[in-house]
Amino acid sequence: MRTPWLFLTLLFLTSMSLAQPNSFNWSQLPALPDPVGFAGSYAGVSNGALLVAGGANFPDNVGPWGTTKKTWYDAIYALDKPDGQWKKVGKLPRPMGYGVSLTTPEGILFIGGADGDRHYDDVFLLNYANGTVTKKLFPSLPTPLANASGAVLNGSVYIAGGIETPTDTTAEKLFFRLDFSKPNAQWQRLESWPGPGRMLAVAGAQDGKFFLFSGTEVAQDSKTGGIRRTYLADAYAYNPMKNTWSKLADLPHPAVAAPSPAFAAGQSHLLVMGGDDGSKAAENLILKENHPGFRNEILAYHTLTNTWAEVGQVSVDKKPDAVANPSASTWAPVTTPLVVWHGQVVLPGGEVRPGVRTNRILTAEPTQRSGTFGGFDWGVVGLYFLLVVGISTYVASKMKASTDDFFLGGRNIPWWAAGLSIFGSKLSALTFIAIPAKSYATDWTYILANVCIVLVAPVVVYFFLPYYRKIRITSVYEFLERRFDIRVKLLGSLTFVLFQIGRLGIVIYLPALVLSTVTGINLLLCIGLISLITTAYTISGGIEAVVWTEVMQVVVLMGGAFFSLYFMASSVGGFGPMIEEASQAGKFNLINSGFAMTEPVLWVVLVGNFLSQLTTYSSDQVVVQRYLTTATEAEARQSIWTNALLAIPATLMFFMAGTALWVFFSHNPGQLNVNGRTDDIFPFYISTQLPAGLRGLVIAGLFAATMSTISSSMNSIATVLTTDFYQFARPKATDGQRFRFARFSTLGLGLAGVGIAVWLVYLQNNSIWDQYLKLTGMFGGCLAGMFIAGIFFRQITSGGLLTGFLLSAVLLYFVQTNSWVHFFLYPGIGIVGCVVFGLLFSPVFPEKQPQRKPVSAIE
Structure with a gap:
């Protein structure tokens, strides 16, 4: 039984490049x-x-x-x-x-x-x-x-x-x-x-x-x-x-x-x-x-x-x-x-x-040290792309030309597939790269951030999900119109669309930059290849194609990460010695004690990330849309729990991969790219140390993570644009017209994402986009505050909520600018600010007509 593992270890050890070229x-x-x-x-x-x-x-x-x-x-x-x-x-x-x-x-x-x-x-x-x-x-x-x-x-x-x-x-x-x-x-x-x-x-x-x-x-x-x-x-x-x-x-x-x-x-x-x-x-x-x-x-x-x-x-x-x-x-x-x-x-x-x-x-x-990427690797990546094309072609052949199929898959997606899709949509290539880099550079303090998904799951299951399923919405922002009015819905929808379009360019550009460095593909060609294939299967197969390709992509992604972790451990004597060495160096530290609001101490990590995960799973169309694709509420609950429970071993694997990187390079410091970025350490290891074939599998995993995030964003944005804006502008449009608009808008989103990514290539400066993401990120907590206000606070009016949203965004801007708290707490400030300001200003903006009966999952 040990023969395959011994063979893989030997293959790894003989494939290592121990020579470090001159760095200048x-x-x-x-x-x-x-x-x-x-x-x-x-x-x-x-x-x-x-x-x-x-x-x-x-x-x-x-x-x-x-x-x-x-x-x-x-x-x-x-x-x-x-x-x-x-x-x-x-x-x-x-x-x-x-x-x-x-x-x-x-x-x-x-x-x-x-x-x-x-x-x-x-x-x-x-x-x-x-x-x-x-x-x-x-x-x-x-x-x-x-x-x-x-x-x-x-x-x-x-x-x-x-x-x-x-x-x-x-x-x-x-x-x-x-x-x-x-x-x-x-x-x-x-x-x-x-x-x-x-x-x-x-x-x-x-x-x-x-x-x-x-x-x-x-x-x-x-x-x-x-x-x-x-x-x-x-x-x-x-x-x-x-x-x-x-x-x-x-x-x-x-x-x-x-x-x-x-x-x-x-x-x-x-x-x-x-x-x-x-x-x-x-x-x-x-x-x-x-x-x-x-x-x-x-x-x-x-x-x-x-x-x-x-x-x-x-x-x-x-x-x-x-x-x-x-x-x-x-x-x-x-x-x-x-x-x-x-x-x-x-x-x-x-x-x-x-x-x-x-x-x-x-x-x-x-000079930057480059890795190798040969024919065998390209064969593995090519097989991955064939699987993507095959899945999307099959799904497209049986999809009906209706918005229900395009946006919700006819509400017939199995719960386990929906759960894997939720997991895949949130596990982007940036996460694949960033989590190992974080634990490589520091310790395991941030692992508690992902544990909060398990804490948030019951809140979503028992308070938010029943209401969303009961009113049979397609866009989660339809809730805001039913609870408040059209202005609140359009503000929520617009906030989501603007953030996701900006994020779309980022999640195309940054992983493409890494993939271009690792594979040697021209950066613009890499951007075009990823975007073209992803846009094609998102248009042709809708949410069902997105879900099933994400299922396959999760398998590829996790498989590549697992084998990488195994080879890193093998190179330093196995998991036992690796864990012992990392433990002696304090790399498994989980808790930073203290009460400071500006440091990632325990309470900041837990409170901040609980509210951050609540923001994602209650008000992000990308996630909510997935658990609306199942046939029943019970299956939707199972999909949410599937994602939450899958996040634990996945998080452990990626954090352990970062720790393994630290141990490996502690033993082999000459193998580091001295002029490289810390955030690129995992792709750099993949391209320079893994053997042929396995290198291709892990790079296919990076492609998978990138394409999963892009397709999720495009389909969800198209859903919101069609349901909340096109239908508002053309209330008499037929379902066929909405279906065609959804497809054309998906194509437009693909082109917009490519355009932003190419612009970043020529800009050669990410700082503007870092600032953009900070500013748009301010509204995530405020957006979640709208939903919490709508479900749990019946006395908040539309005018009060709009005022609360804007004031909490202004407050969060000053908090960010002055670094008053750690960024983990930003969503909490947005949520609390939106609710508190909403309560304070609702008497100033009373409803002009009898308010709709506020429907709530806890009635």
Whole structure:
């Protein structure tokens, strides 16, 4: 019985790609206009131009054992565009270098530094515009510092370590913060990291934290009386929210004086490029010009798994005459800032071997690691599409040309199919991607959100369902007209339609973006393929085709997720070791205690998601329409419970998949896409680690989840448009005319979804749509509040409810804008606001005629 599983495990292990290609494409910008170049320069970006200033060198470029003394510089050079020419645009207050320089939205912040005689506490901002440099003073450091490190995090500057004077025999253990967004802010001394003091460390900012890597400890040698350097490989993270430090995994080797701040790659990596490991430090005076240079490995620290991996190399090209003519070769530099310009890493000059500088400007473009998708995979995906076409063709052949069949499947859908369809309609490709990504990045706190489906099911079954079945509605918003008036119905219907159309474009675009990356299909072709097939079977077979394809799609989706989970567990020794390792790391944490309204603590998760699920299952046409397709109320109840109970094992599987991803990449950090997004971790794993065939099955599952969401939305929107708007505009239209309108509107919705998705492709900016979804999402709770007001509060009038809806939407807008509560509570605010404002304003807007008898499921 174990043979198939052993075979699958062997297939997985032999299919793994263990080689990580270089994560950058390297090139060079025009060299600095100095024949030698500088170390310890300041650099940054101001108004789109790259600036390099100050620094020091030995003019003969031999080093301290040459014939020239170390010389300091004050020139400021600017490069307006990558293919332009450097020009001198100003001077620093004095010749200086070896300070911290950081790019901010206002300009380049210069912090501390040194010259041949002293160290400085100066802090000033340089802004470059129209060929002119302007200077703005900031509060001085509490103490002079050189060779410190720093980074910008959430509007504040953090400075760590350094050395106070040229004659000091110890490196400092100082940690300062300046909130430079506040006009009168002063430097604040914070608690230092738990390790030794250091200079020439690498700082970084990622995932809301400040990081400190490597550096060298300086102390006086008690035997020789000289200065002894200890090269460090330790690492630390500072959490500003908690004001605490944590010890991290050590670097594979010291990386002293590596370009700083570290490059924040993707959403969860910090890259340390090169550095001095100290292995040749004792031999510098012997090696002199024969020194081989510094390390060029790029080390990636992954903030989620606390692991290090080598992910490439800094470009090095040593010519045969590198010893005598170092300037002709390309080396990995140290003691130089790292700057991000036009999305690329820039290393401007630096020291390439002890005492030797370079004027070369290295630049690196981040690359995305791609997976493989072969013929066998395409065969599996092709089989999936054939099943979709076959199901829709069969259903279309027996469907009658009536709106009852098109919208409700003749009310003859089996309860189990309706339940699977409800489940499939809510399990979108975004969910398939987002839930594993969430548990991979954090823990299981959010799993309680899906458990609330089970808590909501009895409320829907006993209070909402009987009423909806009793009045035999097609659109759930017909309830609002019967209870209140046509204005309330049209407002509810319009809210649903606008939200779903906007969502339609999103659920086409984002999964298509992932699928395009994984499969290699052109993005526009991917959008068109998904939309064309989905629109075709939705038009031809109506809700019945949607339901039966969703049944098949759920099987494909869950099967792909299960096999992915199995292979991930197999790669780390099985489920037992995987669970034990994740448990020790706290990845199964379920409860955040506390009473804060802005954090996902237990009560916020439960209350917020109970009301969120109540919103979905009581007022969302996509869901309500499914449990109206069954023959009886008893079967409708069974369909609701089927969905609720199925959600538990499915949620466990997807959360466990995320945990398995964390364990897998903890063991294989070099397999991560350092420049990728955390949200893409599951598709990335699928495309790079799963064997052929199974890869195709899981990608078919992603197609299934996407198409299920699209078809559900299109059919439900068409239902509302036909029932609530077309029938209102043309009350005498025949059923045949309504049927044709429903089909044409479905076609129009498919085209609209494609149009929005294509627009997003060319826009290349999702932030507008993120804001759009936030604004439209405000009305979900308000919409549910309308239904709750109608069923449970007989004294609320139409005018009062309309006023309550609008005021609660305004209230929710301010709540969102000011982040007063966690977003889980938004639906609750919408519901409570709509009901409370409705009760308050109903006496102001009494019914002009005797109100219809309010029908209620609890009468």
